[in-house]
Amino acid sequence: MGGFYIDWSGELVAFFGFALVMIVGAVLMLTLTKVVHMVASLAAVFLGLGGMFVVLEAEFVAFTQVLLYAGAVTILLIFGIMMTDHQAVQREPVRPGHEIVSAVASILLFGILFYAIRTTEFAPSAPPLQAGTDNAMEIGKQLYTQHVIPFELVSVLLTVAFIGAIVIAKKEAE
Amino acid sequence: MLSSYLTMAAILFCIGLYGALSKRNAVIVLMSVELMLNSVNLNLVAFSKYGVVPSLSGQIFSLFTISVAAAEVAVGVAILIALFRSRGSANVDDFNEMRR
Numbered sequence: 064m065g066g067f068y069i070d071w072s073g074e075l076v077a078f079f080g081f082a083l084v085m086i087v088g089a090v091l092m093l094t095l096t097k098v099v100h101m102v103a104s105l106a107a108v109f110l111g112l113g114g115m116f117v118v119l120e121a122e123f124v125a126f127t128q129v130l131l132y133a134g135a136v137t138i139l140l141i142f143g144i145m146m147t148d149h150q151a152v153q154r155e156p157v158r159p160g161h162e163i164v165s166a167v168a169s170i171l172l173f174g175i176l177f178y179a180i181r182t183t184e185f186a187p188s189a190p191p192l193q194a195g196t197d198n199a200m201e202i203g204k205q206l207y208t209q210h211v212i213p214f215e216l217v218s219v220l221l222t223v224a225f226i227g228a229i230v231i232a233k234k235e236a237e
Numbered sequence: 238m239l240s241s242y243l244t245m246a247a248i249l250f251c252i253g254l255y256g257a258l259s260k261r262n263a264v265i266v267l268m269s270v271e272l273m274l275n276s277v278n279l280n281l282v283a284f285s286k287y288g289v290v291p292s293l294s295g296q297i298f299s300l301f302t303i304s305v306a307a308a309e310v311a312v313g314v315a316i317l318i319a320l321f322r323s324r325g326s327a328n329v330d331d332f333n334e335m336r337r
Contacts, residue, residue: 068318074238075238078242080238082245083319084260085245086248086252089248089249089252090252092252092265093260098264101265108249109275111276112279115242119242119285121287123300124278124282124296124300127300128278131304131307136306139310139314140267140268142265143264143267143314143318146318147264148262159324161258165258165259166255172250173247173248176243176247176250177247180240180243185239193337200295202293205293209296213301217305220304221307222311224311226319227312227315228315229315230314230316232319235260236302
């Protein structure tokens, strides 16, 4: 097999493909000037992440990701843009120093995280989880037995949050 | 393989952090926060497959994170629309009442 130090399994190839899509999308999100184009590139990141979840054999999470993020959140953000400055173009930085400081802080954080990931010894014990056969059913069983109270709390949270969102965004009656 | 996923999540998180700190438009800041939340989901799912104790709990945690993030973005967009209506701007530099 080819490769220098890594064996090119199908998982690795798929990983690099989706990683490329995600990084390109994320960088485009930061560099594009029109806000609507930024949302489109963010949708590419979400779709790439969904593909990566499929590679990780988490099909249910992958489809939730595509439905909720690539579908709902992206549409909601587009609505947010339409309701505010829809002609908005990212202006020139008012304070270039601020931008440099935030770039340095992000790169520093990445350095720390990368160092930690490289130096940590992950105990190579159990074989990887094989949840690919009936992922959705297993998740459903666990949600309704072990995690039933958090599940109900999340439903209450969603109801409260969406009613609150409607109340906040509603036009006040004069 | 686990460390590749963790590195990918770290890259996404740092891109999101940079966007959240440096962008002026409030919608873009919200999008960057979503990016950071997503990278955490990637970590959770990667640990659920390759962690020391592989189990489905990581995927269930990521489902909870996704739903909380959906609630967060809905409330965030609503607050932004209300602010835009009262202030006529979606620029984060104009929302500085607490600093005066």
